[in-house]
Amino acid sequence: MTTHTIPTHSERLLAANADLWQAMQEHRFVIDIERNRLPADAFGRYLSYEGRFVETAIGIFGHALIKAPSIEQKHWLIGVLNALSTEQVPYFDRTVAALALPAAHRGQRLPAAVAAFDTGMLDIAQQGRYEDVIVSMLTAEWMYGTWCTRANRTPNDNRYIREWVALHADPTFSAQVQWLKAQVDGWSEQQFDFERSSAIFSKVLALEIDFHSACYEV
Incomplete structure:
Protein backbone atom coordinates (compact mmCIF):
# COMPACT_ATOMS: atom_id res chain seq x y z
CA MET A 1 0.00 0.00 0.00
CA THR A 2 1.36 3.40 -0.98
CA THR A 3 1.33 6.00 1.77
CA GLU A 26 22.48 30.14 -7.01
CA HIS A 27 22.84 33.92 -6.78
CA ARG A 28 26.20 35.36 -7.76
CA PHE A 29 26.74 36.60 -4.19
CA VAL A 30 26.16 33.11 -2.76
CA ILE A 31 28.34 31.36 -5.34
CA ASP A 32 31.15 33.90 -4.89
CA ILE A 33 31.20 33.20 -1.17
CA GLU A 34 31.06 29.45 -1.67
CA ARG A 35 33.95 29.66 -4.13
CA ASN A 36 36.01 32.05 -1.98
CA ARG A 37 36.00 34.83 -4.56
CA LEU A 38 33.63 37.55 -3.32
CA PRO A 39 35.35 40.90 -4.06
CA ALA A 40 36.27 42.83 -0.93
CA ASP A 41 34.57 46.00 -2.15
CA ALA A 42 31.33 44.11 -2.83
CA PHE A 43 31.42 42.65 0.67
CA GLY A 44 32.01 46.11 2.11
CA ARG A 45 28.94 47.48 0.36
CA TYR A 46 26.94 44.45 1.43
CA LEU A 47 27.93 45.04 5.07
CA SER A 48 26.74 48.61 4.85
CA TYR A 49 23.38 47.60 3.40
CA GLU A 50 22.81 44.54 5.58
CA GLY A 51 23.88 46.38 8.73
CA ARG A 52 21.13 48.89 8.13
CA PHE A 53 18.62 46.13 7.53
CA VAL A 54 19.37 44.55 10.91
CA GLU A 55 17.96 47.73 12.42
CA THR A 56 14.86 47.27 10.25
CA ALA A 57 14.64 43.60 11.28
CA ILE A 58 14.44 44.69 14.90
CA GLY A 59 11.41 46.78 13.94
CA ILE A 60 9.90 43.90 11.97
CA PHE A 61 10.17 41.46 14.86
CA GLY A 62 8.87 44.22 17.13
CA HIS A 63 5.68 44.29 15.07
CA ALA A 64 5.50 40.49 15.30
CA LEU A 65 5.88 40.73 19.08
CA ILE A 66 2.99 43.19 19.34
CA LYS A 67 0.77 41.10 17.06
CA ALA A 68 1.66 37.68 18.52
CA PRO A 69 -1.48 36.02 19.94
CA SER A 70 0.14 34.04 22.78
CA ILE A 71 2.60 34.73 25.60
CA GLU A 72 4.75 31.79 24.45
CA GLN A 73 5.19 33.41 21.05
CA LYS A 74 5.96 36.74 22.67
CA HIS A 75 8.64 35.15 24.85
CA TRP A 76 10.35 33.62 21.81
CA LEU A 77 10.21 36.88 19.87
CA ILE A 78 11.78 38.74 22.80
CA GLY A 79 14.67 36.28 22.49
CA VAL A 80 14.93 37.00 18.76
CA LEU A 81 15.11 40.73 19.42
CA ASN A 82 17.79 40.13 22.04
CA ALA A 83 19.86 38.07 19.60
CA LEU A 84 19.62 40.75 16.92
CA SER A 85 20.74 43.47 19.33
CA THR A 86 23.44 41.51 21.18
CA GLU A 87 24.88 39.34 18.36
CA GLN A 88 24.22 40.80 14.94
CA VAL A 89 24.47 44.52 15.74
CA PRO A 90 27.85 44.04 17.51
CA TYR A 91 29.09 41.98 14.53
CA PHE A 92 28.45 44.91 12.19
CA ASP A 93 29.88 47.48 14.59
CA ARG A 94 33.01 45.39 15.07
CA THR A 95 33.49 44.52 11.40
CA VAL A 96 32.80 48.01 10.03
CA ALA A 97 35.38 49.38 12.48
CA ALA A 98 37.95 46.67 11.70
CA LEU A 99 37.65 47.19 7.94
CA ALA A 100 37.57 50.99 8.29
CA LEU A 101 34.34 51.13 6.30
CA PRO A 102 32.19 54.25 6.34
CA ALA A 103 29.35 53.91 8.81
CA ALA A 104 25.90 53.53 7.27
CA HIS A 105 23.65 56.38 8.37
CA ARG A 106 19.91 56.66 7.99
CA GLY A 107 20.27 59.74 5.81
CA GLN A 108 22.58 58.01 3.36
CA ARG A 109 21.15 57.41 -0.10
CA LEU A 110 20.66 53.75 -0.88
CA PRO A 111 20.54 51.88 -4.20
CA ALA A 112 16.92 51.43 -5.29
CA ALA A 113 16.98 47.65 -4.72
CA VAL A 114 18.29 48.07 -1.16
CA ALA A 115 15.70 50.71 -0.30
CA ALA A 116 12.96 48.56 -1.85
CA PHE A 117 13.99 45.57 0.27
CA ASP A 118 14.05 47.63 3.45
CA THR A 119 10.69 49.31 2.90
CA GLY A 120 9.07 46.22 1.38
CA MET A 121 9.86 44.04 4.37
CA LEU A 122 8.84 46.72 6.85
CA ASP A 123 5.56 47.34 5.02
CA ILE A 124 4.61 43.67 5.39
CA ALA A 125 5.21 43.90 9.14
CA GLN A 126 3.41 47.20 9.59
CA GLN A 127 0.38 46.51 7.43
CA GLY A 128 0.05 42.75 7.66
CA ARG A 129 -1.15 40.25 10.21
CA TYR A 130 1.03 38.24 12.59
CA GLU A 131 0.97 35.39 10.08
CA ASP A 132 2.26 37.68 7.31
CA VAL A 133 5.25 38.79 9.37
CA ILE A 134 6.11 35.22 10.26
CA VAL A 135 5.95 34.07 6.62
CA SER A 136 8.14 36.97 5.48
CA MET A 137 10.85 36.27 8.06
CA LEU A 138 10.65 32.52 7.51
CA THR A 139 11.35 33.13 3.83
CA ALA A 140 14.38 35.32 4.51
CA GLU A 141 15.88 33.29 7.34
CA TRP A 142 15.20 29.86 5.83
CA MET A 143 16.89 31.07 2.65
CA TYR A 144 19.90 32.40 4.58
CA GLY A 145 20.20 29.36 6.79
CA THR A 146 20.14 27.03 3.78
CA TRP A 147 22.95 28.59 1.77
CA CYS A 148 25.03 29.57 4.80
CA THR A 149 24.95 26.02 6.14
CA ARG A 150 26.26 24.92 2.77
CA ALA A 151 28.86 27.71 2.52
CA ASN A 152 30.05 27.08 6.07
CA ARG A 153 31.52 23.79 4.86
CA THR A 154 33.79 25.53 2.33
CA PRO A 155 36.99 27.49 3.10
CA ASN A 156 37.11 31.28 2.86
CA ASP A 157 40.15 33.52 3.17
CA ASN A 158 38.14 36.43 4.54
CA ARG A 159 37.63 35.98 8.28
CA TYR A 160 34.74 38.45 8.34
CA ILE A 161 32.87 36.55 5.63
CA ARG A 162 33.54 33.31 7.52
CA GLU A 163 32.17 34.85 10.70
CA TRP A 164 29.04 36.15 8.95
CA VAL A 165 28.34 32.80 7.30
CA ALA A 166 28.94 30.92 10.56
CA LEU A 167 26.50 33.19 12.37
CA HIS A 168 23.76 31.96 10.04
CA ALA A 169 24.83 28.31 10.18
CA ASP A 170 24.88 28.36 13.98
CA PRO A 171 22.47 26.06 15.89
CA THR A 172 20.85 29.12 17.47
CA PHE A 173 19.97 30.56 14.05
CA SER A 174 18.84 27.14 12.83
CA ALA A 175 16.56 26.86 15.86
CA GLN A 176 15.02 30.20 14.94
CA VAL A 177 14.31 28.99 11.40
CA GLN A 178 12.74 25.83 12.81
CA TRP A 179 10.58 27.91 15.18
CA LEU A 180 9.33 30.07 12.31
CA LYS A 181 8.66 26.96 10.24
CA ALA A 182 6.79 25.34 13.14
CA GLN A 183 4.66 28.46 13.48
CA VAL A 184 3.59 28.24 9.83
CA ASP A 185 3.14 24.47 9.84
CA GLY A 186 1.09 24.63 13.02
CA TRP A 187 -1.61 26.84 11.56
CA SER A 188 -4.99 25.33 10.83
CA GLU A 189 -6.25 25.24 7.26
CA GLN A 190 -8.57 28.11 8.16
CA GLN A 191 -5.71 30.17 9.59
CA PHE A 192 -3.31 29.47 6.73
CA ASP A 193 -4.09 31.57 3.66
CA PHE A 194 -1.95 29.81 1.06
CA GLU A 195 -2.38 32.32 -1.76
CA ARG A 196 -1.60 35.28 0.49
CA SER A 197 1.36 33.53 2.13
CA SER A 198 2.75 32.34 -1.20
CA ALA A 199 2.59 35.90 -2.57
CA ILE A 200 4.61 37.10 0.45
CA PHE A 201 7.10 34.24 0.06
CA SER A 202 7.55 35.16 -3.60
CA LYS A 203 7.86 38.89 -2.90
CA VAL A 204 10.52 38.39 -0.23
CA LEU A 205 12.64 36.13 -2.46
CA ALA A 206 12.44 38.63 -5.33
CA LEU A 207 13.45 41.46 -2.99
CA GLU A 208 16.33 39.37 -1.64
CA ILE A 209 17.64 38.60 -5.12
CA ASP A 210 17.74 42.28 -6.08
CA PHE A 211 19.18 43.25 -2.68
CA HIS A 212 22.12 40.87 -3.04
CA SER A 213 22.79 42.06 -6.57
CA ALA A 214 23.12 45.67 -5.39
CA CYS A 215 26.47 45.14 -3.67
CA TYR A 216 28.13 44.62 -7.07
CA GLU A 217 26.98 48.01 -8.34
CA VAL A 218 29.34 50.93 -7.78
Missing part, protein backbone atom coordinates in the same frame (compact mmCIF):
# COMPACT_ATOMS: atom_id res chain seq x y z
CA HIS A 4 0.99 9.60 0.68
CA THR A 5 2.45 12.20 3.03
CA ILE A 6 0.52 15.43 3.14
CA PRO A 7 2.96 18.33 2.58
CA THR A 8 3.30 20.86 5.36
CA HIS A 9 2.37 24.50 4.83
CA SER A 10 6.05 25.49 4.56
CA GLU A 11 6.74 22.70 2.07
CA ARG A 12 3.86 23.93 -0.08
CA LEU A 13 5.21 27.49 0.00
CA LEU A 14 8.68 26.30 -1.00
CA ALA A 15 7.35 24.11 -3.81
CA ALA A 16 5.21 26.93 -5.19
CA ASN A 17 8.22 29.25 -5.32
CA ALA A 18 10.92 26.76 -6.28
CA ASP A 19 12.26 28.80 -9.20
CA LEU A 20 12.82 31.96 -7.15
CA TRP A 21 14.22 29.93 -4.27
CA GLN A 22 16.75 28.27 -6.56
CA ALA A 23 17.64 31.59 -8.16
CA MET A 24 18.58 32.93 -4.73
CA GLN A 25 20.46 29.76 -3.79
Whole structure:
Protein backbone atom coordinates (compact mmCIF):
# COMPACT_ATOMS: atom_id res chain seq x y z
CA MET A 1 0.00 0.00 0.00
CA THR A 2 1.36 3.40 -0.98
CA THR A 3 1.33 6.00 1.77
CA HIS A 4 0.99 9.60 0.68
CA THR A 5 2.45 12.20 3.03
CA ILE A 6 0.52 15.43 3.14
CA PRO A 7 2.96 18.33 2.58
CA THR A 8 3.30 20.86 5.36
CA HIS A 9 2.37 24.50 4.83
CA SER A 10 6.05 25.49 4.56
CA GLU A 11 6.74 22.70 2.07
CA ARG A 12 3.86 23.93 -0.08
CA LEU A 13 5.21 27.49 0.00
CA LEU A 14 8.68 26.30 -1.00
CA ALA A 15 7.35 24.11 -3.81
CA ALA A 16 5.21 26.93 -5.19
CA ASN A 17 8.22 29.25 -5.32
CA ALA A 18 10.92 26.76 -6.28
CA ASP A 19 12.26 28.80 -9.20
CA LEU A 20 12.82 31.96 -7.15
CA TRP A 21 14.22 29.93 -4.27
CA GLN A 22 16.75 28.27 -6.56
CA ALA A 23 17.64 31.59 -8.16
CA MET A 24 18.58 32.93 -4.73
CA GLN A 25 20.46 29.76 -3.79
CA GLU A 26 22.48 30.14 -7.01
CA HIS A 27 22.84 33.92 -6.78
CA ARG A 28 26.20 35.36 -7.76
CA PHE A 29 26.74 36.60 -4.19
CA VAL A 30 26.16 33.11 -2.76
CA ILE A 31 28.34 31.36 -5.34
CA ASP A 32 31.15 33.90 -4.89
CA ILE A 33 31.20 33.20 -1.17
CA GLU A 34 31.06 29.45 -1.67
CA ARG A 35 33.95 29.66 -4.13
CA ASN A 36 36.01 32.05 -1.98
CA ARG A 37 36.00 34.83 -4.56
CA LEU A 38 33.63 37.55 -3.32
CA PRO A 39 35.35 40.90 -4.06
CA ALA A 40 36.27 42.83 -0.93
CA ASP A 41 34.57 46.00 -2.15
CA ALA A 42 31.33 44.11 -2.83
CA PHE A 43 31.42 42.65 0.67
CA GLY A 44 32.01 46.11 2.11
CA ARG A 45 28.94 47.48 0.36
CA TYR A 46 26.94 44.45 1.43
CA LEU A 47 27.93 45.04 5.07
CA SER A 48 26.74 48.61 4.85
CA TYR A 49 23.38 47.60 3.40
CA GLU A 50 22.81 44.54 5.58
CA GLY A 51 23.88 46.38 8.73
CA ARG A 52 21.13 48.89 8.13
CA PHE A 53 18.62 46.13 7.53
CA VAL A 54 19.37 44.55 10.91
CA GLU A 55 17.96 47.73 12.42
CA THR A 56 14.86 47.27 10.25
CA ALA A 57 14.64 43.60 11.28
CA ILE A 58 14.44 44.69 14.90
CA GLY A 59 11.41 46.78 13.94
CA ILE A 60 9.90 43.90 11.97
CA PHE A 61 10.17 41.46 14.86
CA GLY A 62 8.87 44.22 17.13
CA HIS A 63 5.68 44.29 15.07
CA ALA A 64 5.50 40.49 15.30
CA LEU A 65 5.88 40.73 19.08
CA ILE A 66 2.99 43.19 19.34
CA LYS A 67 0.77 41.10 17.06
CA ALA A 68 1.66 37.68 18.52
CA PRO A 69 -1.48 36.02 19.94
CA SER A 70 0.14 34.04 22.78
CA ILE A 71 2.60 34.73 25.60
CA GLU A 72 4.75 31.79 24.45
CA GLN A 73 5.19 33.41 21.05
CA LYS A 74 5.96 36.74 22.67
CA HIS A 75 8.64 35.15 24.85
CA TRP A 76 10.35 33.62 21.81
CA LEU A 77 10.21 36.88 19.87
CA ILE A 78 11.78 38.74 22.80
CA GLY A 79 14.67 36.28 22.49
CA VAL A 80 14.93 37.00 18.76
CA LEU A 81 15.11 40.73 19.42
CA ASN A 82 17.79 40.13 22.04
CA ALA A 83 19.86 38.07 19.60
CA LEU A 84 19.62 40.75 16.92
CA SER A 85 20.74 43.47 19.33
CA THR A 86 23.44 41.51 21.18
CA GLU A 87 24.88 39.34 18.36
CA GLN A 88 24.22 40.80 14.94
CA VAL A 89 24.47 44.52 15.74
CA PRO A 90 27.85 44.04 17.51
CA TYR A 91 29.09 41.98 14.53
CA PHE A 92 28.45 44.91 12.19
CA ASP A 93 29.88 47.48 14.59
CA ARG A 94 33.01 45.39 15.07
CA THR A 95 33.49 44.52 11.40
CA VAL A 96 32.80 48.01 10.03
CA ALA A 97 35.38 49.38 12.48
CA ALA A 98 37.95 46.67 11.70
CA LEU A 99 37.65 47.19 7.94
CA ALA A 100 37.57 50.99 8.29
CA LEU A 101 34.34 51.13 6.30
CA PRO A 102 32.19 54.25 6.34
CA ALA A 103 29.35 53.91 8.81
CA ALA A 104 25.90 53.53 7.27
CA HIS A 105 23.65 56.38 8.37
CA ARG A 106 19.91 56.66 7.99
CA GLY A 107 20.27 59.74 5.81
CA GLN A 108 22.58 58.01 3.36
CA ARG A 109 21.15 57.41 -0.10
CA LEU A 110 20.66 53.75 -0.88
CA PRO A 111 20.54 51.88 -4.20
CA ALA A 112 16.92 51.43 -5.29
CA ALA A 113 16.98 47.65 -4.72
CA VAL A 114 18.29 48.07 -1.16
CA ALA A 115 15.70 50.71 -0.30
CA ALA A 116 12.96 48.56 -1.85
CA PHE A 117 13.99 45.57 0.27
CA ASP A 118 14.05 47.63 3.45
CA THR A 119 10.69 49.31 2.90
CA GLY A 120 9.07 46.22 1.38
CA MET A 121 9.86 44.04 4.37
CA LEU A 122 8.84 46.72 6.85
CA ASP A 123 5.56 47.34 5.02
CA ILE A 124 4.61 43.67 5.39
CA ALA A 125 5.21 43.90 9.14
CA GLN A 126 3.41 47.20 9.59
CA GLN A 127 0.38 46.51 7.43
CA GLY A 128 0.05 42.75 7.66
CA ARG A 129 -1.15 40.25 10.21
CA TYR A 130 1.03 38.24 12.59
CA GLU A 131 0.97 35.39 10.08
CA ASP A 132 2.26 37.68 7.31
CA VAL A 133 5.25 38.79 9.37
CA ILE A 134 6.11 35.22 10.26
CA VAL A 135 5.95 34.07 6.62
CA SER A 136 8.14 36.97 5.48
CA MET A 137 10.85 36.27 8.06
CA LEU A 138 10.65 32.52 7.51
CA THR A 139 11.35 33.13 3.83
CA ALA A 140 14.38 35.32 4.51
CA GLU A 141 15.88 33.29 7.34
CA TRP A 142 15.20 29.86 5.83
CA MET A 143 16.89 31.07 2.65
CA TYR A 144 19.90 32.40 4.58
CA GLY A 145 20.20 29.36 6.79
CA THR A 146 20.14 27.03 3.78
CA TRP A 147 22.95 28.59 1.77
CA CYS A 148 25.03 29.57 4.80
CA THR A 149 24.95 26.02 6.14
CA ARG A 150 26.26 24.92 2.77
CA ALA A 151 28.86 27.71 2.52
CA ASN A 152 30.05 27.08 6.07
CA ARG A 153 31.52 23.79 4.86
CA THR A 154 33.79 25.53 2.33
CA PRO A 155 36.99 27.49 3.10
CA ASN A 156 37.11 31.28 2.86
CA ASP A 157 40.15 33.52 3.17
CA ASN A 158 38.14 36.43 4.54
CA ARG A 159 37.63 35.98 8.28
CA TYR A 160 34.74 38.45 8.34
CA ILE A 161 32.87 36.55 5.63
CA ARG A 162 33.54 33.31 7.52
CA GLU A 163 32.17 34.85 10.70
CA TRP A 164 29.04 36.15 8.95
CA VAL A 165 28.34 32.80 7.30
CA ALA A 166 28.94 30.92 10.56
CA LEU A 167 26.50 33.19 12.37
CA HIS A 168 23.76 31.96 10.04
CA ALA A 169 24.83 28.31 10.18
CA ASP A 170 24.88 28.36 13.98
CA PRO A 171 22.47 26.06 15.89
CA THR A 172 20.85 29.12 17.47
CA PHE A 173 19.97 30.56 14.05
CA SER A 174 18.84 27.14 12.83
CA ALA A 175 16.56 26.86 15.86
CA GLN A 176 15.02 30.20 14.94
CA VAL A 177 14.31 28.99 11.40
CA GLN A 178 12.74 25.83 12.81
CA TRP A 179 10.58 27.91 15.18
CA LEU A 180 9.33 30.07 12.31
CA LYS A 181 8.66 26.96 10.24
CA ALA A 182 6.79 25.34 13.14
CA GLN A 183 4.66 28.46 13.48
CA VAL A 184 3.59 28.24 9.83
CA ASP A 185 3.14 24.47 9.84
CA GLY A 186 1.09 24.63 13.02
CA TRP A 187 -1.61 26.84 11.56
CA SER A 188 -4.99 25.33 10.83
CA GLU A 189 -6.25 25.24 7.26
CA GLN A 190 -8.57 28.11 8.16
CA GLN A 191 -5.71 30.17 9.59
CA PHE A 192 -3.31 29.47 6.73
CA ASP A 193 -4.09 31.57 3.66
CA PHE A 194 -1.95 29.81 1.06
CA GLU A 195 -2.38 32.32 -1.76
CA ARG A 196 -1.60 35.28 0.49
CA SER A 197 1.36 33.53 2.13
CA SER A 198 2.75 32.34 -1.20
CA ALA A 199 2.59 35.90 -2.57
CA ILE A 200 4.61 37.10 0.45
CA PHE A 201 7.10 34.24 0.06
CA SER A 202 7.55 35.16 -3.60
CA LYS A 203 7.86 38.89 -2.90
CA VAL A 204 10.52 38.39 -0.23
CA LEU A 205 12.64 36.13 -2.46
CA ALA A 206 12.44 38.63 -5.33
CA LEU A 207 13.45 41.46 -2.99
CA GLU A 208 16.33 39.37 -1.64
CA ILE A 209 17.64 38.60 -5.12
CA ASP A 210 17.74 42.28 -6.08
CA PHE A 211 19.18 43.25 -2.68
CA HIS A 212 22.12 40.87 -3.04
CA SER A 213 22.79 42.06 -6.57
CA ALA A 214 23.12 45.67 -5.39
CA CYS A 215 26.47 45.14 -3.67
CA TYR A 216 28.13 44.62 -7.07
CA GLU A 217 26.98 48.01 -8.34
CA VAL A 218 29.34 50.93 -7.78
